[in-house]
Amino acid sequence: MRFGTDVGIRAVGVWLPETLDTAAQAVEEGRLPPEVAERMGVTALPIATEISAPDMAVRAARIALDRAGWDGGDIDVLVHTWIYHQGHDMWSPPHYIAKLLGAEGCLPLALHQGCDGGGLALQDAALRLTADPAVRRALVTASDRFVLPGIDRWNFQPSMPLGDSGTAILLERSPGADAPFALLAVNTYVAPDLEVLVRGDRPFADMPMQVELPFSVLDSARAGSELLASVAYDHITSLVTSTLQDAGVDADDERLRYVVLPRIGTSGVTALYLPALNDLLDVEYLRFDDLTGHLGCGDWGADLNDLYEGRILAPGDMALLIGAGAGLTWVCALVQAADDSEQGS
Template sequence: MRPTAPVGITSTALWLPSKRDSATSAVAEQRVEKNVARDLGHPRLPVAYDVSAPEMAVHAAHQALCSSGVAAADVTVLLHAWMHYQGHDLWSPAHYIADQIGAHNAVPVGIQQICNGGAAALELAVARLAMSEGPRYALVTTADRFTAPGFDRWRSDYGAAYGDAATAALLRQPASAGDLLLRALHTVAAPHLEAMHRGTDPFARLPRENSTVIDMRRTKRAYLRHHGSTPFKKANRDMIRCVVQGALCDAGLAADEPRIRFVLLPRLGRKTLEDAWIPTLRDLVAARPVDWGSDTGHLGTGDLPAGLHEVLRHSALGPGDIGLLLNAGAGFTWSCAVVEAPAAS
């Protein structure tokens, strides 16, 4: 997807709780195996003990609005993405967030696309902005809290450990001077891989009827017993290649464009990135792959928006420079965003 008019990323926020769960403690308390902790490469994970995921999203949304100077009443659409339980059974966290921040003129929309939800919400926000006339704002939030006993942040998945966090990104169209420009956001999918998170389980009547703890390792093992690992590894390589090439094409860029300064990796475990992602990217683009997630772990739906925040917070791009941000989620779906720093005034 290439925006029909320039879309500016006006402000962002990454809200992290103050508490941390260290890998050292997790190993000592036998909550994760030593070799698994080593392969993950996360020294610690942020943990929200006393704040819900939607409340974290409200904090992030306030921060993004405050830093932009934009009033909540000016937001026309609010999209909230999440992966894990939001605190109530039949309820819209997107409407709660809009109400809490005073975005009473916004249309709240909830997005559930597992770990690719933040990228999907950004893409839908751009599409919604294109349908309106005049200056307009869209606010994208994500929030996930991976609490025991229903979720084991160290052991519920292969190749990823899960940190609690919320993000917010304020988009506007048309973009203003000084905005980080969203040049393209490309998404591809391989729906035949959905069974990796279903396994051979029957359809349940209520949450966690098949397993008291969310255990993606278990469903993936069931899938791999029937299909082996080769088809998934090939699909992952092919889709990474496809989504990067598609994003570059949408943005009108060559793979060796010297202004591309980096390719930001999803916040997965170190070994997963080194084995599956980095070798594929080296054959695709000249820019270096970078990992900014070692201190947070995987943030559920928030990896790509958190990357946008780090780009702005660290001034990681010089005037006119370009960055690629990658994301992936169960289903499976892959996304690649192309952002460009504003030119020097």
């Protein structure tokens, strides 16, 4: 899906708790097997102790708004996405976020799909910017707080620990020179047969967390690992190829400098992503999960924030962001640093 230079990423923001739970502590206390810690390749996870998930999204959004010089009233659409419990039942977190930001005139939307929610929310916001003349500015937020008794963050999924965060991405139509990135294209590849990787053989329940507490996909993910590995190469190849084609960019374009790998731990990216990417592209890989682990839907905003704060892309350079989520849906986005603006703040 091509957006060209019509949609800009005006600003990004991330809020991470200062408290860290280290892998070394988890191993020492018997909460994490040492061999699993080694496969993860993650040093520590940010832990939210006194703040809700939606409030982390609000803090991230305020950082992004401040960087853009906007206020909440400038937002036309807000898309909020998450994985785990947001603090209340039968409730709309995006309306709460909009209220606290003073975004009273925006349309608050929820996108609850899985870890790919961040990429899909980015795509949804970009589509609204291009399809609706009344929508000129959009906000994408993601937040999660993974806590017991519902979630054991170190042992939720094989070799993929979970960190707490709030992230925010501001997008605008017909961006000016001060937008650090253009969103050139976003594409998806869907494999519904892989929904079983989360469901497993559990019976359907009548209420959340009724069947298993803490909830874990360790067994179902391991049982479906061969199925996932058997299709990952072809699906990722098709996804990356179509994204580049939509943007009109060749795989050997010298402006394509990086692939930002999903924050799913060393073993996950090595087994599922690198085989296809190595055959397709001659670029540098970036991983930002050492002190965060997997941020769920927040990976996308956090990755863009690391590109921004690190001034990693020179003017005109491009980076691919890629990831997947329960369903299973892969998402890939191509961004380009503005030619005539400096990154950083």
